[in-house]
Ligand SMILES: Nc1nc2c(c(=O)[nH]1)N[C@H]1C(S)=C(S)[C@@H](COP(=O)(O)OP(=O)(O)OC[C@H]3O[C@@H](n4cnc5c(N)ncnc54)[C@H](O)[C@@H]3O)O[C@H]1N2
């Protein structure tokens with residue numbers, strides 16, 4: 001048994017990042033940069049007018065030599081008391097000192113432009129002043145979001161080196177489970193088949209398949225685990241305990257798997273496990289109780305997917321947590337919270353089988369054993 005914080009670190013450090021590949025920008029959203037992102041050109045790439053107006057040389061009034069538009073540079077050179085009319089985004093010609101905004105300019109009767117002399121460099125974005133060519137603008141391991149895609153395009157990239165999404169196969173066990181409608185007497189509606197693919201996507205992975213595995217006869221689960229092809233991670237739900245039908249630990253031992261995490265000092269979800277079944281093939285065992293499974297997935301599967309993606313395990317924000325929870329000696333209690341910035345408030349409805357609090361909350365708070373109402377606790381944020 002390891003602490004909850006240690007379990008996250010172990011799961012993150014367990015896996016080597018998946019091999020990098022190169023994909024077009026349009027396919028890179030949501031993936032992780034495999035190498036640092038350099039800019040292939042200075043940013044901006046040329047002296048750029050930041051205002052519509054006149055690019056001027058010397059003091060006015062200025063004689064207008066040309067009209068310069070974005071995308072159509074003017075090859076001339078301005079001399080003293082000369083200007084060009086210029087559009088925002090156009091290249092500022094050689095010899096110009098600054099841009100006089102249209103609002104500050106007056107055209108005289110003889111066609112000259114007059115106005116206050118702008119200080120040198122005013123309203124001009126100089127070549128490379130944001131970044132010189134070759135500068136690394138984002139490190140390997142950065143998640144690729146909309147801004148990074150736009151930045152990559154500005155830098156001149158058509159493709160990016162990325163880590164692919166880790167592929168996850170989900171095996172849901174439990175003979176009591178129904179998969180549609182209101183369950184009959186003694187039966188339970190499967191919550192994890194719908195929950196896990198959405199969670200895997202939020203964590204940065206991709207669910208290859210969800211398969212339902214009967215508890216009996218014995219041996220079905222081992223066969224199902226073997227049959228999951230092409231997945232980096234096999235998630236097994238509802239087979240982590242010590243009962244007659246809970247086969248996961250036995251089958252992992254029989255297969256010679258290496259256990260990395262075998263139960264965690266937390267509530268709920270403590271029967272969770274992480275094992276390496278074969279090189280680069282991971283098994284995550286989640287308890288059957290749905291909220292416990294969610295807690296376990298955020299404890300082990302999230303960090304494992306981050307590790308496979310080459311992403312760091314970022315520090316967790318610590319915020320004051322208000323409400324009622326039962327701290328347990330020597331254990332971390334995971335409770336759903338609504339986080340409004342300065343404080344987090346515990347959401348009702350978080351017994352091991354009940355997902356209400358997690359469904360409406362936006363983070364899990366990791367309540368330490370000595371926590372009291374209003375004391376700070378780390379938060380595991382949900383995406384979005
Ligand atoms: N003797 C012991 N019994 C149990 C212990 C223990 O330490 N000693 N731990 C308890 C805890 S805590 C948990 S959690 C469960 C974990 O057991 P399993 O992972 O083997 O899960 P199951 O027993 O199959 O199911 C537990 C519970 O969850 C329901 N379930 C299962 N799958 C689903 C699903 N996909 N959707 C909705 N609900 C599901 C299932 O019907 C049970 O009610 O072990 C305890 N027992």
Ligand code: MOO
Pocket residue numbers: 267268269270271287289292293352353
């Ligand atoms: O720990 Mo169980 O995972 O409470 O329901």
